[in-house]
Amino acid sequence: MSAPAPVSDPLAAYRITEAPYYRPCSGEVALYQHAYAHRLPLILKGPTGCGKTRFVEYMAWKLGRPLVTLACNEDMTAADLVGRWLLDADGTRWHDGPLTLAARHGAICYLDEVVEARQDTTVVIHPLTDARRMLPLDRKGELVHAHPDFQLVVSYNPGYQSAAKDMKPSTRQRFAALEFDYPDATVETEIVAHEAGIDAALAAQLVGVAQGSRALRQQGLDEGISTRMLIYAGILIRDGVAPRDSCEMTLTRALTDDPDLLAALRQLVDAHFP
Amino acid sequence: MSAPAPVSDPLAAYRITEAPYYRPCSGEVALYQHAYAHRLPLILKGPTGCGKTRFVEYMAWKLGRPLVTLACNEDMTAADLVGRWLLDADGTRWHDGPLTLAARHGAICYLDEVVEARQDTTVVIHPLTDARRMLPLDRKGELVHAHPDFQLVVSYNPGYQSAAKDMKPSTRQRFAALEFDYPDATVETEIVAHEAGIDAALAAQLVGVAQGSRALRQQGLDEGISTRMLIYAGILIRDGVAPRDSCEMTLTRALTDDPDLLAALRQLVDAHFP
Amino acid sequence: MSAPAPVSDPLAAYRITEAPYYRPCSGEVALYQHAYAHRLPLILKGPTGCGKTRFVEYMAWKLGRPLVTLACNEDMTAADLVGRWLLDADGTRWHDGPLTLAARHGAICYLDEVVEARQDTTVVIHPLTDARRMLPLDRKGELVHAHPDFQLVVSYNPGYQSAAKDMKPSTRQRFAALEFDYPDATVETEIVAHEAGIDAALAAQLVGVAQGSRALRQQGLDEGISTRMLIYAGILIRDGVAPRDSCEMTLTRALTDDPDLLAALRQLVDAHFP
Amino acid sequence: MSAPAPVSDPLAAYRITEAPYYRPCSGEVALYQHAYAHRLPLILKGPTGCGKTRFVEYMAWKLGRPLVTLACNEDMTAADLVGRWLLDADGTRWHDGPLTLAARHGAICYLDEVVEARQDTTVVIHPLTDARRMLPLDRKGELVHAHPDFQLVVSYNPGYQSAAKDMKPSTRQRFAALEFDYPDATVETEIVAHEAGIDAALAAQLVGVAQGSRALRQQGLDEGISTRMLIYAGILIRDGVAPRDSCEMTLTRALTDDPDLLAALRQLVDAHFP
Amino acid sequence: MSAPAPVSDPLAAYRITEAPYYRPCSGEVALYQHAYAHRLPLILKGPTGCGKTRFVEYMAWKLGRPLVTLACNEDMTAADLVGRWLLDADGTRWHDGPLTLAARHGAICYLDEVVEARQDTTVVIHPLTDARRMLPLDRKGELVHAHPDFQLVVSYNPGYQSAAKDMKPSTRQRFAALEFDYPDATVETEIVAHEAGIDAALAAQLVGVAQGSRALRQQGLDEGISTRMLIYAGILIRDGVAPRDSCEMTLTRALTDDPDLLAALRQLVDAHFP
C-alpha cells in the first residue's frame, strides 16, 4: 500500500500516473503553463473545496512533473520544510525535507494553505523564489541550487483568514497569482454528475442548494457548501439514501452547528427537494 | 492483561470480539453503513455521555473492522497522529502513529473530541479525507496510500465548545455528519435498566432526574446528567446504597460545585425519590 | 531508605503495611467500599488538609490494594502519566508511567489535586473511566486493559479554584463524588489530641482557633487553619514552646502575610489562649 | 546541483563567480567600498524587492569576497547563527553556524530582514561589531577572532515594521547605514527591459503602473509593486500572454486581496494599457 | 577549589565546617531547634539581605547537618529538584536532584526564594511535607522515604511579591513560619562593625542611612538598604575611599535609577556624613 522512495528515483512516489479528473473553467491551464515555462512561483487563491488541489495535481500530471504536497500548519518549522539531522548507527545523517527534495530533484512543490504556517517559517522560501533559486541548508552547511524543473506553488483561502494570518508583503511579492472560485452552475453540475455518478437533473438540484448556501456567507456562514460536499450528497442518494436525509448528513449538519444557519440551510434543501 | 500487537496482524489488539451493547435510536446504523460503503469521513456530534463512542465501537464490530481510538488533546502533535523516529540499537527506527497504523492496515480511526486538538494538528488528516486518500509522512519521506478499508471518524460536543475551539471550515467540509442526543425516556430507561441491572421502575425514576437536569443547562449547568451517570447511580442502589445517597454521590456532587445548581439538582432527586 | 520496585512485584513499594490513623466521620468508608466494588472512578472534594489523602491511604490499606499517588501539576504531560521510551545500552526501552503501572498491575491510582493538571493531560484517563477500562499507549502501540483491581481516584479543592482550573464536564461526568470537610469540633479535637500527643483540653483550645479562622474565609483568607496545622501547633506546645509562640509560628504567620488577617488571627489566638 | 563545501575551502560554495546584473543608482557602490575598507558593519534599508540583496551580491562579487546569506526569522536561535554540537559516531562534534563560518574564514555575512529575528538573538553579533571583532562560542569554550576580510551586513524594510520589530538601539548603533528606494523611472525602465527581455516602451508602461501603485501606500497598501514583479509581468507578456492578463496575474492579484485596492490597481493597469 | 561529592559520603560537599558568623535577634534559634526536633517544614519570611540565608547556614552548622541550597527560579522544573536520567556509556543512568539527595541521605534542604519557582513545580514537595515524608520519583519508578534527619526549609520575601507569585494555600499550610526583619540599630551596628572591620561610630552612621532608606519604601523604593550593603560601604571606607564616594557607590546608585529616590538617598547620606 505504501510507496517508499527508491534511491534510484527519490521522487518516484510523487509521480502522478493517472490523469486526475479536472474540468478547466477559464484560461487557468494556459496561464499556469506560461508561469511554469519561466518557473514563476505561483499563488492559487480561492475558497475551500473549489478545486485548487485538484488543479495542481492535474497540471503536474500534464507537465509530467512529480508533485510534492505539504499541508501547512502552525507547528511546521523550517526544519520540517528543509530537513534535519537524524541519528543513525553511524552517528547523525542528513534527511532532506520535502522542500529540499523537490528543489534538489526537480518536482513541483505545493504548500497547501500556506498562511497556516507562521510567517517566520515561510521566509525560508525566499532565496528559492527570486533570481537566486537556491536553498541554503544552514544546519548542514550546504547551498542547494534548485533543479531546472523545480517550481513552488502555494495556495490559500482569502475568505476567512484573519489579518493575523496573512502572507508578509515581502513573501507575497515573490509570486504571481491565479484566482479560483466555485465553477458556474453548468460546469459544477457536470462535475457533480461525473464524480458522484448521478444524472444531471439531480446534480443540478444539489448545485442549486450549494449556490443558495454561498449567499449565506453574508449572514455569518464561514464557507458555503463546496463542490466536494455535493459529490458526497450525490453518492449517498445514488446509494439509496433519501435525498433529504443525504443532504442533512452531508450538507446541512456538516456545515454548521448554529441553529439559525441550520434552519436557513434546511429551507434551501426543502426548496430544491420539494 | 495487555495486548502487544504481533507483527503478523498489527491491528489484532484493535479488533472488537464481543458485540458491544448498543440500542439504536433512529436510522443512524443504516446511515453509517452507507457512509462506510463509500468510506466517507464522518463527524459524530452530540453531548457528553450520550453514546457516541459506544456507537462507533458497535459499528466497528458490526462491520468487522478494527477500531483505533484517540482521545484528542491540545498537546497532541502531528507526530502523535502520524508517527516518529525512535532510537534503536541500530540507530533510528520509524514508529507508525495510530492514524498511520489505521490508514496503512485498514482500520476505522476514531478521533474522540477532535476539537480538543489544535486546528493545526488536524490539518494532517486533509489528504486522507479527499479523493487522494493518502497520508504523507514528511519526516520519513513516504506517501502512505490508505488501505481500502480505512475510514476516519471524529466526534465532538457542540454544546459547550467555545468559538476558539472549533473545526476549521476547510477541515469540517471534508466530513458528513451524524447528530446524537440523549435517547428518549423509554429508550434511556431500557438502557439504564439493562446496564445497571435494575428494574424498569427504578430506571425510570433515575431517567426523570436526568431529564430535569438537562433543562438546567439554560441556568448555567455545563452539561446535564448523562446516561452513564444514571447507570452508576443504578448500580449503587442495586448494591444496597440508599437511593438519595447514591444520587448525591453519582449525580448531584459529581456534576457541579455551584451551591445554587446543587440545590436545584437535589430538588430534582427529592421529586423523583420522595 | 528507598524502595526500588522488584521485578517480581512491581507494586511492592506502593503497598501500605501499617494501618494509617483515620477517624471516620460519616458513611464515607462504606460508600467508598461500594464504589470500589464496582470500580467506579471517584472524586474526593474538600478543603486543604482536611484528610482526603489520609482517607485514600486508609481505604487502600483496608482493601489491601497498593496505592500509586501523583501530585498533579501544570507541567505534567500525558507521558508523565502513561510512560515513555528511555534510552538504554540496547536502544530505547519502554518505561510505564504511574497510571499505566497502576492500571496494568491492579493498584488504586490517586491523582491528588487533579485540577492542577491541564485539562488536556487529563483526557488520557477517559478510556480508563468508562466501560472500556483500557489505556491506549499510542507511542508504544499497545492497548493496556485495566487489571480487575484497578481503580482511579482523584481529589481537588473546590474552594479556591478559579474557573480556568476546573475539570472539563466530559471528564467530570466519569466520576462519582464524595465530599469532605474539616471534622466537627469533637472529632477534630480527638484527632489533634491523638496525633500531637496532647490532652483533650489543649486540643479543644486549638480547634477553637481553627474554627474561628475558617469563618475568616469570607474576609479574604484563602483557606482556614487545617487540622494538620493544629497538630503542628500541639506538637510544639507539648515540646515546651509557649502556646502563643507556637500558634504564631504554626498557625498565624504560616497562613498569611496580610496585616489585617494577621491581626484577626492573633485575636483568635488571644481569645482561646487568654 | 548542490555544492557541499570541501574541507580545503570551507567558503567555496559561497563564492560568486558570475557578475550579478546590478544598475548603480547614486554613489552607493563607492560608499560601500569605503565602509568595507574599514570593515564597518552596514545596514541596508529599503522597501521589498528594490534590490538590496542584489546589491550585496554585486558588491561581494566586485570585492571578490564570499557571501554567506541568512534569511532571518523569529525561530532563529543564537545557535542557528553561531553553531552547535552535533552527535557523531565518535560523540559530539562542533558544527560552525553561518555567522561563525563567515567570521572564521573571512566572508561577508548578510543577515536579510534582520528585524525578523528576535532582538535577543541578534545580541550575539555585538562583540563582532565593535573594536573587539570577536565571537565567543560559549557552548564550545572558544573565542573566534574575526578574519581580517570579514564584514557584517544586515538589511531591513523600515516601511511596514511595527515598533515591536525594531533593532535595539544598542545593536543599531554598531552599524553605518545605506538607504535604498525603487530606482527612478528611467533606471527602472532600463532594468525591467533588460531583465524581462522586452522593449523599453513596454517596460515604461509597466513602470508607470508600479509608480502609481506605490502612491497607494497612503491608502492602505502594505507595499507597492516592486521591480521584481514588473519583470515577472514583462516575461509573461513577451511569452504571449495578453498584457492585462499578465498584469492581473503578476501585479494586481499578487499584491492584495482587498476589493477596493484591487479596483484601484486595475484602474492603474487600464490607464497604462488602454 | 571545587568539591566533587565522593561516593562514600554523598553530602560531604554540603557540610559546614566553620561556624558562620550569626548574631541572634530574639528566640529564633530555639524555635528552629524545636521545629527541627520534629522535622517540621519551615518558612523563613523577611526582606532581602536581612540574614535568612546566614541563619539557616548557622542552624545547619549548629545542628551538625549538611545543607543543600537551591536558588529557585521560574525555569526550575520538577526534574531540577528531583533528578533525571542522564545518558551514559552504558545507557541511561539516574541522577538524584538536590531535593532527592537531601531527602535520601538526611540533609537540610533550603529552597531560597521559593515563590520564584512556579507553583506547579513546588507541588513535588507535598508528599515530603506531610506525615508520609516520602518523595515519589515517578520517572524512575522509586518511592524515596525521607531520611530521619531530613528537613525542608524555604524562604521568601513577602514585601515586593506580586499576588501572582505566592505560595498556593495547599503548599503553604504544610509549613510553620519564622519571620525576620532587619536587626535593630544596636545589633545591626554591631554586625556591620564586625563584618566590615570598622569602628562602632562609623557603623552607626551607616546604619542611620539604612534606617532612613527603609522608610522610603512607602515612597516607591522596592527595598531599603540591607545590612549586606552597609558592610560593603564600610569595607570601602576602611580601605580609604571617602565616605560619601563609598555610600554613592555601594548604597545610593546600587539601590535605584530613579532620580527622585536617588536625591532622597543622597540627602540621607549627607545628613549622616555631614
Added chain:
Amino acid sequence: MSAPAPVSDPLAAYRITEAPYYRPCSGEVALYQHAYAHRLPLILKGPTGCGKTRFVEYMAWKLGRPLVTLACNEDMTAADLVGRWLLDADGTRWHDGPLTLAARHGAICYLDEVVEARQDTTVVIHPLTDARRMLPLDRKGELVHAHPDFQLVVSYNPGYQSAAKDMKPSTRQRFAALEFDYPDATVETEIVAHEAGIDAALAAQLVGVAQGSRALRQQGLDEGISTRMLIYAGILIRDGVAPRDSCEMTLTRALTDDPDLLAALRQLVDAHFP
C-alpha cells in the same frame, strides 16, 4: 584566528595582552581597584556606546586578570551560564559554562546588558555574590567555591529599559555600582581624534553633532549619537568621503527611521558642517 583553550591554562584565550585604549574620566579606575581588592560585585550603568565594555577590558588588563564576557539575552538559560552535560564517545561529559569557568579558575566575569537576561536566569549568581562566593552546579552535583581572583561585573543601560526589564531588588542589592556617561566635550574630542585618526578640529565638529543629538532624547530619540558612531564618521571622512555623506551614513540614518528625527539630526549636521 581562533584560540581554543589549552588544558594547561583554561583561561588563556581570555587574557588581554595589549593595553586597550581607555581615557579615564573621573575616579572610576581607583574605585574599581578598591572594589576588586575586596572582590565586590560591580554594576556598570550608562548609555550605549559610552565605553563600559572598554573600561572593563582596560581594568582586566591593568589588574592582569583574564576577562570572560557574555552578551546577555532572553534565551540565555542558567545552563548557558553554568554549564551542561555533553554527549561523548564515552557517555556524557560535563562542560563548564563561562560563569563556572571564570569562578573556578579566577577570571573577571562580565555580563554585558544583564537586564536582557531573564530575572530567573540571573538568580544563579546569588550564591557567588554574597559571603558564600560559591556556585552550586545542581545538575552535576558539585559545589564550586570561587577562585580568590574571581570577580563578577555586570552592565546595563538605565536609559531605555522598561520596568519589565529590570534587575530584581534581591539581585541588585548584591552589587556596588559605578555610573558612566558620555565623556565631556574635551575628552570626547580627544578620543574621537585618536581613534579615527583625524585632527582635533574635525573631531570637535563631530562631537558637536553628538552633543546636540543627545538633547533630542527628550523628543523621542531612544539614544543619542555615541562616541563609537563619531569614530565611524571620522574614519570615513579621513578616507575621503564628504563630511555630510559620512554623517548621513554613520550618524543620521544609522540612528533612526523617523522622518522628524531624521530632519532634526540633519539640521545638526548642517549646523556643524556648514
